[in-house]
Amino acid sequence: MHIPDGLLPPQIMIGGYALTGGITWFSLRQIHRTSDPTAQLPKAALLTAGFFVLSLIHIPVPPTSIHLVLNGLMGIILGYYAFPAILIGLFFQAVMFGHGGLSSLGVNAVIMGLPSLLAYGLVQWGEGRAWGMWWQQTTRFGGGAIALFAAALLYVGLTLSTIAPDLNADLERAAIFAALAGYGIQSMIEGAFTVMAINFLERVKPEILQPMAGEPLRQE
């Protein structure tokens, strides 16, 4: 769901950059408020590396192939670090491999980064409720799945509203909805992967699951 250069009108590209600038500023301010803003940077850098390389790994899901985004997992583990991390990961994807583009970097950062903050908020809220293990697992699954599907909805909404006049609108719309169905399946895969990853980390290295320093993920 990387939007390439040249397919969106300039005002949307500029709007995407403006929104990305605002969210990045907000995220950095939240990070700056923690007791040690650089404490989480190694974790953020390594997860950015993971996010960057994931777009190169294609998983065949007949009749097509997908690559995992895992923006929900990024949000759950990194908290407000997720947005700058995704922005940097997308920048390198665009520069190195042409996934997305530099003019559409702002739009793509909003598409993938905003839902990751949503996943962070959802899991933070869910972990604060002592409603049993199934509830906890469900919010983790939901965090991963909703983040991907929200990103897909943003992507689809944007592409549907900007179908170029020289295209056959019906054909393009049908292709976009077919892609959305694919993203629905992918969101289930990402949700399941997120649950497994969080449960694994909780067992072997629970301190990783403190998205923001001094603010534990599990409020017990």
Add this chain to the structure above:
Amino acid sequence: MRIVTRTEIFSPLRLATDSLIMPPSRALPLFLLFLTSGLLPTLARDNSPALAHSSSVDFRIKQTVEFRAVYEGDRPMDNAQVTIYSPTDPAAPWQTGTTDEQGRFSFSPDQPGNWDVKVRQAGHGTLVTIPIDTEGEVVTAVAETGEATYSPLQKTMMAIATIWGFIGTALFFTRKPTDP
């Protein structure tokens, strides 16, 4: 996503043999017969008006640019929408259409210059410029998009270098504070 282009010079003879599915040795007499059939009424010196019997075939060698649009991993962009812009009018589409099952599409440029080809499907797509030289015979350069034209080895090296940058960042911020 990338676009692979190739050009082909189609000759009428070749088209005739292709469509009839027979070897050129057999197709040639048929083809000549077809060409000369228009002369028969003239040879017969029939003064009555020839109603729709007179026919002729004039041919010219036409250049065709064929390209194939694929997603990364060589998955064809089937039924993707193609819009082609001529060098003289980059605003109005010169030709539109959709790619076939294999992601292929071909068009016949009628003038030299830079032909813009836009392939788009569900928000994915690319814009590629295909330069046609002044002779109008060959494409001077293979069109390349900004995407995925590296070999797998190059891509792996680039990915490793970038990942090493991230690891370096992580190591930098995990260093132990040293006493001055």
